[in-house]
Amino acid sequence: MPWYDDGLQFECTVCGRCCGGGSGYVWVTQDDIGAMAKHLGLVPLVFEQAFVWTVRGHKRSLKEYPNGDCVMLSEKSRGCKVYEQRPVQCRTWPFWEQNTDIPASWKITAKFCPGCNRGRLYSAAEIEERRQQF
Ligand code: SF4
Numbered sequence: 363m364p365w366y367d368d369g370l371q372f373e374c375t376v377c378g379r380c381c382g383g384g385s386g387y388v389w390v391t392q393d394d395i396g397a398m399a400k401h402l403g404l405v406p407l408v409f410e411q412a413f414v415w416t417v418r419g420h421k422r423s424l425k426e427y428p429n430g431d432c433v434m435l436s437e438k439s440r441g442c443k444v445y446e447q448r449p450v451q452c453r454t455w456p457f458w459e460q461n462t463d464i465p466a467s468w469k470i471t472a473k474f475c476p477g478c479n480r481g482r483l484y485s486a487a488e489i490e491e492r493r494q495q496f
């Protein structure tokens with residue numbers, strides 16, 4: 363039985379912290395690219411050329427602005443321009459394995475992300491599903 367058997371709360375406050383303000387990777391799959399491209403009315407190749415870069419020769423990540431903001435983060439609203447079709451990495455946050463393996467990891471995650479421990483209660487099954495996706 364996982365330590366989060368009673369579920370965990372999460373509701374994004376749209377603070378934009380996990381999407382910008384520092385360098386990082388937003389890993390994308392071909393499915394992610396296709397979905398985001400469609401959302402923006404672009405063909406996948408054009409989307410990829412404009413917004414994706416290849417890391418260490420094989421992994422692909424969304425580009426970022428010089429200030430560390432993800433290229434899909436709106437400077438004005440601080441919201442995601444492809445929210446409905448955001449990559450799996452973003453959709454499964456904060457329930458990544460590394461954030462939920464032990465209570466201490468979740469506490470560290472909650473210090474970074476103000477959406478943790480508030481709002482909607484996610485069941486253990488929902489958390490497990492997200493852990494397995496990313
Ligand atoms: S850090 Fe948390 S609350 Fe802030 S935008 Fe990211 S998910 Fe939402």
Ligand code: SF4
Nearest residue numbers: 381432434435442452
């Ligand atoms: S794709 Fe959207 S949700 Fe994901 S990091 Fe970029 S702005 Fe944030």
